[in-house]
Amino acid sequence: VNPFEVVKVGLQANRDSFKEQPSAFAQARRIIQADGWGLRGLNKGLTSTLGRHGVFNMIYFGFYFNVKDAVPPSPDATLEFLRKFTIGLLSGTISSCVNIPFDVAKSRIQGPQPQPGQIKYRTCLQTMALVHREEGFLALYKGLVPKIMRLGPGGAVMLLVYEYMSGWLQRHW
Template sequence: TPKRAVKFFTFEQYKKLLGLTPLSAGLALSVAGLGSGLTEAIVVNPFEVVKVSLQANRDSFKEARLIINSGGFGLKGLNKGLTSTLGRHGVFNMIYFGFYFNVKDAIPASPDPTLEFMRKFAIGLTSGTISSCVNIPFDVAKSRIQGPQPGPGEIKYRTCFQTMGLVYREEGYVSRRSQPGGDSFFRFHV
């Protein structure tokens, strides 16, 4: 997808650029991941705003026009929830790429193709799991800010950290109202 292309292309560019600095390789990979995530977030956020709005209204062009007409291109329009999206993508990519490449280099490669596949698979799975767990609060905040507000004419979810705090205070760290596909800090079913 174009989103993944942006992620991996920008990661490689930041990695090359940071290779020219005195940063350690491990830190450079994490910072390159952060940079790729922030770049990815800026590119995808307008599409995310429309996507979340489409979950309630199915006409994409009509919905995009409505968002632009009511809020413009700024933080109340197509870039609504940008801080949360920056956090979601930046944190995920920083941890994912930093962890993956540092651990991959620390664990010796295997000459056996099956064992080598399993090594990379396990590192990728662990890296993705940790990254997902850390970025979920940003994802919840993004969905709440970009989605329909609980009451007509009321804006309950305004900013990234205000929304995180509000969700934590009202629903707890592990939401008891979590449903399959629901948006809680962690999608555990209790």
């Protein structure tokens, strides 16, 4: 996942016109030639990416299955659908709120540095501390609203698909 994130962030940060932008393959080749495959190249920001995904999934699935077991199911199919959707929506929203500092750190590390030739954002925790110190606590939550708008409903839909497909497979296989 991380090499694709590095290429994506590099393309998104490129200020050239769309016609002049390199392809994803050309961008990956440029990164490998300049910085290699390691933690300064295609795997730049790996700990932030792992933190982002690890924290999100731990809370997302942990919250969903614990709350789903705690809230009694409904015999009414529509209410049961809404129960699962609401718990999934909350799972995606809460997970996004908790893991976004890792996302901000990942974007700062993988994106262009403020001073060309100088690496300001080096590691996940160093970047979080630096952003907090220089820009304030709320800077660690930049982009939270669009993230929630995507992962709240998206998380609900993903868990609904899982629930209904799992149930169907268990009944028919």
